[in-house]
Amino acid sequence: MKKGTRIALILGAIPFITMVFALPLVNRIEPIILGLPFLLFWLLAWVVLTPVILALAYKLEKKYNPPEEGEDK
């Protein structure tokens, strides 16, 4: 597997770890953050962070993988 793909996949695992597998640990009301109960805040935070993670994966993949034939910029 190419280095860029590997890095991208590791980044891509983060939303699954935080929003699915960490769920038993975050099923709570306190602490209330930004007025939101903790469970809702946690999920919202990771939904907001997912585009950031994917953008990073996109950049790093481009950087480490040679561009493929016929792919636009």
Add this chain to the structure above:
Amino acid sequence: MNAALFIILGTILFSALLGIYAGRHVKMNLENWTVGGRQFGIVIIWLLMAGEIYTTFTFLGASGWAYSKGAPTFYILAYGALAYTLSFFILPALWKVGKKHGLHTQPDYFVNRYNSRALGILVALIGVFSIIPYLQLQLTGLGLIVEVASNQAIPSRLAIAISFVLTCVFVYTSGIRGTAWVSIVKDIMMIVAVLVVGIGVPIIYFGGFGNMFRTLIEQKPQYLVLPGGTSHMGVIWVMSTLLLTGLGFYMWPHVFGSVFSAKSANIIKRNAIIMPIYQIPILLIFMVGFTALLVIPGLANGDMAFLELVNKTYPSWFMGFVGAAGAVTAMVPASILVLFASTLLAKNVYKAGFNPKASDETVMRLSRFLVLVITTIALIFAIAFTEELVNLLIFGYDGVCQFFPGVVLGLFWKRVTKTGVFSGLIVGIAVVVVLIVSGRDPFLGLNAGFVGLAINSIVTLLVSLSTKPTDVKKLESEDRHDR
């Protein structure tokens, strides 16, 4: 005619005309009709995918579940981000295969990858059976919204009939282009309605959402953690449902097909990055549901929470605006569903199963005719049966999710075979049907569709390893011959 009524009817008519206008100057062939000539850029693809995601179910369902069930509804906020993350890795590869072999639909992919017409027909039929209840749900939701918003001036059945016939007209003339254009109207109206109501009602009743949540914590704290107001939708159920819907999302025939309308694989990848932003307004929809729980408790039907609260809070013209937004929110997904169901039947069942020599023009004509047939069937269903839709929808998701191993292994694992995918698909569907019919959903706390998917994956792997690999070389030469 009162203002609400005028706004609703005007919007429905305007959307239909816009949809028809979108198809002008475009010579309609199968490629243009189903995948927009593969020429859609990032903005249109985003609108189109958003059009498929924000459906009546999100509008009424997310607030309705916040109202009646509480925290289990949070899965609706999160599963999209999982689906897009997955799509970032899977869809570009799928797009390349589609481009290379001129694929339009999901069964095309299966026929091409596994060299089996029979598998294509099975996939097409499972797809259509999953789509019809989903379509029916959009229509019933539409009827409900318009009836309430117009203050019973437009009865639900009339609303369903008018807007669906108009939808059918623009699908007929413009294909997926019509859908993409109407999506613009829908997205703007929907976002305005959600922002105004979602930010507005917590402020009007509680001075802000922070105070609304404080009140909720005092009165009904159990609604804010799993399993909420339910007994069976605990942490395990939400985890398995998140995985099921996250993996299953792009397996819907219409969502899968929309991938092929993009101009490049890169557009799909960039689209995956920005899509999660579109999920954030769902938070506001939850706020509406929670506010309704405190302000108007005791509704018999939780799905009415959004509309009832708007009705109680805002002037009637705004209720008309919400009704119009709701109507277009149902028309857009309905148009996509009809388009794909008819293409699947014409191309992947009729042509593949009965008349392999049929020309593209014949398939196109039959697809257009089937638009009328499917419209009529769904109309009859929506008018005759108005209950138990959520069960049908869940069954639809449970069904389409079973395509996942065949699609993903097909893209990334050379060793997966036709027999493996066939066996996995049939076992997966059988498990889901048995669990649901015998009332064992959730099974050991897990979503039944997820159980089916897990068994399906194991069967696909084991059978593939014990059968002869599909001869990919033979398949590619046959494909060239076909075209």
